[in-house]
Amino acid sequence: MSAEPREHGPRLAILAKAPLPGRVKTRLIPVLGEAGAAALHVRLLRHTLAMALAATRPERITLWTALDPAHPLFLTLAETHGIRLAAQPEGDLGERMHRALAAMHGPGLLVGSDCPVLTPTLLRQCHAALQTAEAVCLPAEDGGYALVGVRASHPGLFRGIDWGTARVMAQTRQRARALGWRLACPAEVWDVDRPEDLGRLAALDAFTP
Numbered sequence: 001m002s003a004e005p006r007e008h009g010p011r012l013a014i015l016a017k018a019p020l021p022g023r024v025k026t027r028l029i030p031v032l033g034e035a036g037a038a039a040l041h042v043r044l045l046r047h048t049l050a051m052a053l054a055a056t057r058p059e060r061i062t063l064w065t066a067l068d069p070a071h072p073l074f075l076t077l078a079e080t081h082g083i084r085l086a087a088q089p090e091g092d093l094g095e096r097m098h099r100a101l102a103a104m105h106g107p108g109l110l111v112g113s114d115c116p117v118l119t120p121t122l123l124r125q126c127h128a129a130l131q132t133a134e135a136v137c138l139p140a141e142d143g144g145y146a147l148v149g150v151r152a153s154h155p156g157l158f159r160g161i162d163w164g165t166a167r168v169m170a171q172t173r174q175r176a177r178a179l180g181w182r183l184a185c186p187a188e189v190w191d192v193d194r195p196e197d198l199g200r201l202a203a204l205d206a207f208t209p
Contacts, residue, residue, distance in 0.1 A: 009056025010127035010149070011108035013100040014063050015088065016045050018071035025114075031195045042073065044192060045113040048078060052111075055120035055127075060081040064100050094158030101153035109136070109149035115191045116204055118146065125186045134181035137172065141190045145166040154179060 018026050025037035027127040032040060052061050062084040067075050069087040078085045089099045101110055107130045109116065115138075122138065126149050129136040133159065143166030150157070157175045161168055176183040192201055 003191075010116050010123060011060045011104040011106065012056055012062070012123070013104070013108065013110040014045075014048055014052060014113060015066070015096070015100065015110065016048075016063055016113045017041070017066045018068035019045075019073060020071075022059055022110065023067055025102055025192075027194055028192075028198070034054075040054060040169070040192070041113070044116060046077075047116060048111060048113045048118060049081065049083070051118050051120055051123065053081060053083075055123040059084070062086050062103070064096070064099070070194065093163045094161050095155075096152050097148065097153050098158045101148075101150055104153075107149070107151045109145045109147060112191070114189045114193065115140070115146035116201055117189050122147075122187060126184075129184035129186055132182070133184035134179070135176055136184040136186070137169065138187055138189050139185055141188060142166060142193065143170070143174065144191075146189045146191050148172075155180075176192045 002197060016206055019038040020043045021038045022029070022032035024041040028037045028040065030157045058081050064086050065071070066088045069085070074085055075085060078178065086103070088096050091099070097110055101108055107127070109123065109126055126136045126138065126147055130151050134151050136147070136149040140146050145168065156179055159175070161171050173183060184204065190197065192198070
């Protein structure tokens with residue numbers, strides 16, 4: 001069975017922090033140490049990028065970088081895979097996501113870099129959902145979401161959200177309703193934020209180290 005053509009794959013933004021020890025995966029530092037948490041962050045980012053490259057063409061992918069936009073990891077990924085790099089703008093998480101989606105000038109998806117169950121199939125399903133919905137999300141078990149996509153970004157979708165809390169997805173549903181938007185949610189996923197997530201990450205055969 002041949003692979004699905006990628007010519008019409010989604011435009012995709014990935015938000016990623018530079019893997020600076022002590023600045024990433026901070027809730028895992030008590031278990032993994034600063035260096036170990038940073039190394040896990042790199043593994044998760046590489047996995048996310050691999051899934052993105054399997055779903056769309058590299059020129060449609062932008063890695064939106066933070067902490068150190070010129071970090072060697074980012075430069076290596078761009079040179080190796082032909083993806084674009086852009087520094088995350090100022091503002092809270094909602095403002096940064098809106099700006100990244102708006103920069104696509106049309107339908108697109110945005111993901112973080114800590115969801116090990118993200119797959120090319122899920123990315124394609126979310127992209128397809130934008131044919132009938134104005135927005136799409138992959139809700140996460142912790143009350144947030146691992147992916148958001150829009151036909152055209154609107155700042156109202158991201159305003160007044162209590163980022164980093166279990167209220168994010170519920171508040172996002174409220175913002176979508178206020179805009180009169182249909183919001184598709186094809187699947188629920190989980191991400192790696194807490195020590196208790198490490199056990200099932202280790203058991204996940206599909207995760208690419």
